[in-house]
Amino acid sequence: MGTLGGRNGWGRKRRWWQGKAAPGPVGFGVFLSLEDISNEDLYKHQIVKIPETFQSVSHYMWSFVFPLLEETRAELCLSMETISNAPYSEIVSIEEASSQEFYDIRVHCWKNESINGGKEIYKPMPYDVFILSNIKLETVSDLKRNGSLFNLCSIVKVEEDGGSTTDFKVRASKHIEISDGMKESLFMIFLGNITTNSRIWKSLHVGSLATGNLTIIKDVLCPDSSVCDACVLCSSESRNTNNMCLDGASELNDLQISAVLGSISEMQCNHKCSVKLIWGPPGTGKTKIVSKLLWAVLGMKHKVLTCTSTHVAIWEVTSCLLKVAKKNKQGSRGTIPLYTNWEIFSFFLDYRVDRLVECFDPSSGWLNLVASMIDFLNYVVSHYHLYLENETTNVHENMASFISRKEFEDMATLLNELENFKKLLSEASFVDKELQEIFMQLEGNRLDSLQGWQCKSSLQFLICEARCECLRLLKAVKDSIHISYFHEKNLIREFCLQNASLIFCTASSSFELLSVQIQPLDLIIIDDASQLKECESAIPLQLQGLKHAVLVGDENQLPAMVKSKVSEAAGLGRSLFQRLSSLGISKQLLEVQYRMHPSISLFPNAEFYSGKMLDGPNVKTKAYERQFLPGIMFGPFSFINVTHGEEEVDDVSHSIKNMVEVGVVLQIVRRFYKGTFLKYCLSRFIFSAC
Structure with a gap:
């Protein structure tokens, strides 16, 4: 079996953790070979069962290292079994980059583009792992064919996707000896993506000097921690959360209300960290109380991160929150935008960034539109005559401001004033000449120059006053738009994250927040917490300034999926929720289920919940007996x-x-x-x- 390049083994670089070498797969900074991926015994003797308690943060972090490496190996090995159906492409060109083991590659269009059961079309992404070979692999046995050359590499950055060709930078596990003939006969075969495992790896600080916020991590290491106990000082202060305004409280039962108010109370504590466990069997309203909690803290002007295990779960939580917002849209929450069709896509970060890029376009964005509106209102009659000559001026009413609350309020007031101006004009019964006379009086004058001119009627005065107020607000909005600062997408992304009150993402994706300078979070909510590996939950718990967390889950439901039997036996799939629960940490039970017919809930209630689960009144109705x-x-x-x-x-x-x-x-x-x-x-x- 040949190799593509001259180096073998682990490569030249090793990362050290407490004096131990910690080899990892491509993308972790240290590389596995294809032989290693197929070796089921590679980490078998280095993996020990993850304990329930830990002596130190280092002990905690190190406990997950080898189970994580073995899990990544198993995932890539499983992908090799179906290599014949994997997306692949022929390499057009390959050049060695400035640093060793990095290469610039261009490929043709992809074949076998469907992935994830045909649900998605493949697009190359960072942390995609490939086999680079001089033959198109049909089976794993092809790797043993005489004359076959191969290497393992991962995408570092997608430089450009031009449709028929794609340019990207990769890092290879071994040096590639490039020759002219080789360039014309190389294939890249997609093996898998290890983004999540790479983020977990980095969050464990293996091979990195960076450290995150370990405040909560330190408090969940031992069973005698008081992190899950109520604050004695707050209890002595007798903070009365029962008097807090909780919109839609009539839709919740007493235990659900207690869970929401208890979470708010702990979030407001400044004396200690807290981790609250909310245990919800199936159908007891876990997502519902998360949405109610989010709506409540939004009205209190707090910054909250909500994490789940999957994007589908994020979708569900966000959809539930939007339903709550729609029911209470006449309330005091002014920071959630409400859309006519309640399109959840409008809340996605990428969607908002793309829209802001359009808004900051110097030629057609906000600044241009605001300037056009000011010019129009200053010279109404002139523009009217131009209109009569079939030259139109586009006026966009959906202008916006940002940066500060004052400017946001100016934006909202401006929209109201424009609507008022429109209403006054529609109610006026003036003929054409009368309207021209009204607007000619102030043509080109200063914004506040209503003095010295006596209007012929109160309606005339109101129209002039409305125009002047619109001009004043438009000028304020124009002055607040700083185009030069927002010329890059990354800056706009950071701006959105810095100014968002509520942030939704998977626990894995929260890794990106570690490198963004955002205001410290007041609370993190982890929904489906029992379906997350503990080492994955450790990512968002390290965000700077974080002191309070709420874990919502049910350890009796399915845990996180682990593909390696060795890692599963070591406890890699165990969640933080499950570990704390097994240590006897108190958790609040949501005991009323509203989903299952009583004859269905009877078995799981007796088998898994010790008869603690109660049937809601809705499941006892005749509708559930049909x-x-x-x-x-x-x-x-x-x-x-x-x-x-x-x-x-x-x-x-x-x-x-x-x-x-x-x-x-x-x-x-x-x-x-x-x-x-x-x-x-x-x-x-x-x-x-x-």
Whole structure:
């Protein structure tokens, strides 16, 4: 088996952690070889079970290192099993960059573009890992073919995506001996993306001198920590959170209200750090109370980060918050923008950055539009005559200001004044000459020069006054727009993050906030906390200034997915929520479930929740007792034994499938559909006949 390049093993650079070498895969700063990826025993003897308590922060961080390395190896190894269906491309050019082991590569368009089960089209990203080879790999055994050359590399930066060709910078695990003939016969085969694991690796401070905020981390190491206990000083001050305004409290039960108010109370404590555990079995309203808590702290002008395990979960939390905002849009929350169609895309950071880039365009952005509006209101009659000559002036009413609350208030007032100005003009019954006379009186005058001119009617005066007020506000808005500062997307991204009251992201993505100078967070909420590896939860907990955290989850539900059996046995999939819970740390139980029919909740309640879970009044209604088809199989639940089924690995998504079970489910769905559709037709016929 050949190698593409002259170096083997781990490469030349090693990172040290307490005197120990910590080799890692591509992207971690130290590299694995393809042989290492296939070696299931590579870290087997270096992994020990992650303890429940820790002696120090170093002990805590180091406990996750080798299980994380083994998990990354296992993920890449699993991807190699389906290498024949992986996206690949032929290399157009490859050049060695200024530093060793870095290369500039250009490739043709990608083949086999579908990834994640065909749900997405592949686009190269940083931390994508590739096999660089002189042959198009069909199976793992091709790596052993005589004359085959290969290397492992990861994308450092995507320089340019021009559609048919893509330029990017990569880092290789071994030096590549470049020759003219080699340039014409190289392929890059996508293996996987290790962004999340790389972020966890960096957050563990392996090979890095940077340190984050370890205040909360230090407090969750030992079981005797008081981090989860109520503050004695705050209790003595008798802070009364029950008197706080909680919009929509009537929609919550007593325990849900207590969870929200208790979280707010701990967030306001300045004496100690706190970690609050909210335990919510399925259907008890975990996401609902998170949205209510966010809405409450938003009105209190706090800065809060909400993390989840997946982007789908972020979508769910944000959607729930928007529903709360829509119901309470007549309230005092002025910092959440409300959209007509409630498009959640409008809240995505990338969407807002793109919109702000348009707004700061010198030729067509805010500054140009505000200047045009000022000119228009100063010289209304002149522009009117130009309009009559079929030359139009575009007036944009959706102008905005930013930076300070005063300027934001000016923006809101301006929109109201423009609407008032429009209303006054629509109510006026003046003829054309009268309107021209009104606006000619102030043409080119100073903004405050209403003095010395007697209006012929009160409506005339109101119109003139409204125009002057619009001009005053427009000038204030214009002065607040600083185009020069926002000429780069990165600066606009930082501006959005610095000024946002609520930030939503996955726990992994919160790593980007570690390098952004933002105002210290008042609170972090981790939803689905029991589905996050503890080492992943450690990323957002290290944000500067953070002292209070709320973990919402249920350790009895599915934990984080771990693909390595060795890492799973070591406890890599255990969450911080589960570890603290197992140590006897108190957690607030949301005991009323509003999702399952009582006959369904009966088993999990008895088996996993010691009978503590109660059924909500809605699941006891007749609506939950409806049976659309006769037979016991179509009751609230059924156990169906499917024989002769075999599990197999899907070639694309790597997931397990059982086609016999799929066939059984399809038959049940068809029967259900036919039965319910027939009932629907009969009911419509009877209703029509009546």
